[in-house]
Amino acid sequence: MLVEMSSRKLLSTTNIVAMGVGTALYAAFNVFFNIFQLPGTQLVALRPSVCIPMFFGFVFGPVVGFVAGFLGNAISDAISWGGFWWNWDVGNGLLGLIPGLAMYILKREDIFEKKGLLMAAIMAIIASIIGMAFAAYTDYIFGYGISTIEEATTILFIPAAVTDAINGAILTPILVAAYGAAVRGRARRA
Amino acid sequence: MRTRFIRYIEGKSVIHRLDPRSKLIFVFSILLSLTVAPNILFLIPLLAVSLAFYFSARLPWSKTKTTWKFVLAIILVLSTLNLLTLSILYGGAQTLEDVIAQLTSKEVLLKSLTPVTKLLTLAIATVTFIFTTPPHLYAPALGQMGVPYKVAYIVQLALRYIPEYIDEMKKTLEAQMARGFRPKGGKNPIARILSVVxxxxxxxxxATLSIYDIADAMELRGFGEKRCHTWYRKLRMMRRDKLLIMISIALAAIYVAIFLMRLYGVIDIPTILRLC
Known part of the structure; x- marks a missing residue:
């Protein structure tokens, strides 16, 4: 049942809807959490919602995760303060893409087992580090408001990566487990 | 859409009447030019173009106030931080007088102002785009720009479902409250937001379980059957749109040309335009 899903083509209707729904969910929650600006940082908010692209990536594959993170962040930024920061959107996309790579490491039938949940937590931490490093250091490289590498590390990278890693590592396995239980109850779902 | 979520401000200015596609191309050309601009003098024309774009949209101050407060606060904080880190960490200053001398030196000031000017220019251009483009035109604009319709549909679906999920959040909260859950709330805004967790x-x-139902409903209506797809809202390029696209392409071309020529050492910036 689950094995069949990975062999479907990339832009199948299910994947398109998954990307749309993931984006909408991520944006809807971010609008609330964007108000939580961490003191002393720039645009870094405490967001339990980071688990959404991670979960979509883990269950539906890296591309769905990337789109949910990228577009969801872009739309929520547009709603909260009307702006578009492409590098932060790509960073958020990576939060969804990296857990999706578990698809190639783990057997599909294992993702709702203990092994899968552990993998989800580990991938969430790796994704937070890589994704936020990309966003923070591109701010420095292209000079969007940041002029020294130390500044990028202390006011952007560390606060964003640590909070996202904690939120992601706790909530993503919970979501995966809850989804696994819900899917088992509905045999029709592929 | 029941509530207007994206901050679109209605208006009749020339920018409002522009085709979303040409505005999108303009924003990307500003982004590209900013990225390759060599120093702050080259940023001034871009800032001027962005400001002209913003002011021709004639957006009322009362509706854009909160956004500007936010953007200006960030810029103020960042420029101070930039100034301090540059002068204290890199200036090699030992005493307080050294720090003050560093703070006011030309090099440090320029080095800390350049990134902030880039951020401000980018913010002005994107804010104008978002404030003047109705959200229902995002997907048709992408579709008619040559983006595959399936990709444009992702944007369409996302915008369609955001209000739905905000409703769903309210419903779930009510269901939890009916079972005895009492979110801490009252007047404290942070506690009210925490109740979302x-x-x-x-x-x-x-929402994830509903994906399959939505996909089935779309496929039953023939979605994805045919390769081509027409859009209900047909966008038409007017003369002013073509003009804006030409300006955008010219702007980006000039900046990229300067960047490439400097990279290969064909030309160097004239001494007047060189800062330090």
């Missing part, structure tokens, strides 16, 4: 898991799971 227990909703993340149930709302995400119910």
């Amino acid at each position: 227990p909703l993340v898991v149930p709302v995400t799971i119910s």
